[in-house]
Amino acid sequence: MARVVVDVMLKPEILDPQGKAVAQALPRLGYDGIAAVRQGKRFELDVEGEVTEDRFSHVRGATETLLSNPVIEDFTVRVEEA
Amino acid sequence: MARVVVDVMLKPEILDPQGKAVAQALPRLGYDGIAAVRQGKRFELDVEGEVTEDRFSHVRGATETLLSNPVIEDFTVRVEEA
Amino acid sequence: MARVVVDVMLKPEILDPQGKAVAQALPRLGYDGIAAVRQGKRFELDVEGEVTEDRFSHVRGATETLLSNPVIEDFTVRVEEA
Amino acid sequence: MARVVVDVMLKPEILDPQGKAVAQALPRLGYDGIAAVRQGKRFELDVEGEVTEDRFSHVRGATETLLSNPVIEDFTVRVEEA
Numbered sequence: 001m002a003r004v005v006v007d008v009m010l011k012p013e014i015l016d017p018q019g020k021a022v023a024q025a026l027p028r029l030g031y032d033g034i035a036a037v038r039q040g041k042r043f044e045l046d047v048e049g050e051v052t053e054d055r056f057s058h059v060r061g062a063t064e065t066l067l068s069n070p071v072i073e074d075f076t077v078r079v080e081e082a
Numbered sequence: 083m084a085r086v087v088v089d090v091m092l093k094p095e096i097l098d099p100q101g102k103a104v105a106q107a108l109p110r111l112g113y114d115g116i117a118a119v120r121q122g123k124r125f126e127l128d129v130e131g132e133v134t135e136d137r138f139s140h141v142r143g144a145t146e147t148l149l150s151n152p153v154i155e156d157f158t159v160r161v162e163e164a
Numbered sequence: 165m166a167r168v169v170v171d172v173m174l175k176p177e178i179l180d181p182q183g184k185a186v187a188q189a190l191p192r193l194g195y196d197g198i199a200a201v202r203q204g205k206r207f208e209l210d211v212e213g214e215v216t217e218d219r220f221s222h223v224r225g226a227t228e229t230l231l232s233n234p235v236i237e238d239f240t241v242r243v244e245e246a
Numbered sequence: 247m248a249r250v251v252v253d254v255m256l257k258p259e260i261l262d263p264q265g266k267a268v269a270q271a272l273p274r275l276g277y278d279g280i281a282a283v284r285q286g287k288r289f290e291l292d293v294e295g296e297v298t299e300d301r302f303s304h305v306r307g308a309t310e311t312l313l314s315n316p317v318i319e320d321f322t323v324r325v326e327e328a
Contacts, residue, residue: 001117007124015315018182022125022148024189024312031144033137035083035128042089042124043104046117055115062113066104066270069261072318097233100264106230106271148188151179154236165281171288186289186312195308197301199247199292206253206288207268210281219279226277230268 002051003080004059008068009040043067044080051079084133085162086141090150091122125149126162133161166215167244168223172232173204207231208244215243248297249326250305254314255286289313290326297325 010016016038023037043063047055060077068075092098098120105119125145129137142159150157174180180202187201207227211219224241232239256262262284269283289309293301306323314321 009124009126015317017312017315018185019125021182021189021312022185024192025148025185025187026144028188028192029144029147031140031148033130033140034144035130037128038126040124040126042091042122043101044091044120044122046119048115048117058113058115062108062111062116065111066107066113066263066267069263071261097235099230099233100267103230103264103268103271106274107267107269110270110274148181148185151181154178173288173290183289189312190308193308193311195304195312197294197304198308199294201292202290204288204290206255206286207265208255208284208286210283212279212281222277222279226272226275226280229275230271230277 002047002049004045004047004051004056004077005080006043006045006059006063006067006075006077007040008043008063008073008075009038011072011074014072040073041067084129084131086127086129086133086138086159087162088125088127088141088145088149088157088159089122090125090145090155090157091120093154093156096154122155123149166211166213168209168211168215168220168241169244170207170209170223170227170231170239170241171204172207172227172237172239173202175236175238178236204237205231248293248295250291250293250297250302250323251326252289252291252305252309252313252321252323253286254289254309254319254321255284257318257320260318286319287313 019038026034063075063077064070101120108116145157145159146152183202190198227239265284272280309321309323310316
């Protein structure tokens with residue numbers, strides 16, 4: 001069993017209110033020096049067998065269709081070493 | 083400016099319906115061989131200056147207070163190389 | 165076509181860091197008088213035909229299985245008038 | 247103390263992969279007759295005192311700034327009767 005990780009973040013030009021809320025809240029709790037925060041999604045997929053090139057491009061396809069909206073979000077897919 | 087990444091996932095023993103929905107949907111779209119999916123949150127923090135040990139433990143504190151609920155979620159904090 | 169709305173909120177005794185971040189950020193942006201914020205999920209389901217009692221209890225079942233984690237979340241299901 | 251509810255949904259023309267995943271998963275679990283699902287956010291705000299017109303437009307402002315991205319999301323704000 002291998003682990004594939006998909007990170008999905010709003011594109012940099014798309015305003016992220018959730019991240020902004022966190023960034024604004026941090027100084028009030030005494031946490032300074034954090035200039036900006038962006039909040040996105042992380043998916044961990046357990047893939048059966050080895051992650052062949054074929055399987056990897058499968059996961060890329062699934063990410064484009066079901067895990068992200070490519071119009072407003074960027075994503076990265078990577079195999080996580082065990 | 084340095085980048086710190088915080089990953090927040092539900093603890094393994096806590097059912098994750100969102101991840102389950104994705105896992106159930108994948109075969110219908112022709113994506114087989116994915117045994118399980120977990121959905122979590124990813125935060126990207128832009129930190130001013132260098133990420134000293136002090137600053138790093140600052141971000142850990144902020145994560146425990148404002149980015150995650152340690153009762154139901156696990157998190158990792160790491161500095162991302164530029 | 166009828167519309168069913170499912171609201172899913174963390175149980176009151178479960179800390180909600182996202183809502184807390186928003187509550188902490190509001191005064192900094194000049195919004196006072198908001199004592200607490202909780203963030204949850206809202207699902208809008210388009211149901212074919214009429215929402216019979218049977219169909220409604222179907223949606224309740226789907227909510228328990230796929231839209232929420234009843235251990236940590238509460239939910240409500242209601243038909244929205246057109 | 248009054249309760250104000252803010253619902254935030256992606257605009258209809260913006261693809262919602264999370265909702266799509268749920269819609270695709272439902273039939274596999276035996277739930278038929280649900281044509282489409284959209285997933286959004288629900289915020290519950292506890293407001294001190296009465297929700298005057300002033301306070302209400304305050305919450306509207308906060309929603310536009312901190313709870314939603316008006317470019318990609320629609321929102322509604324309403325006072326919930328106790």
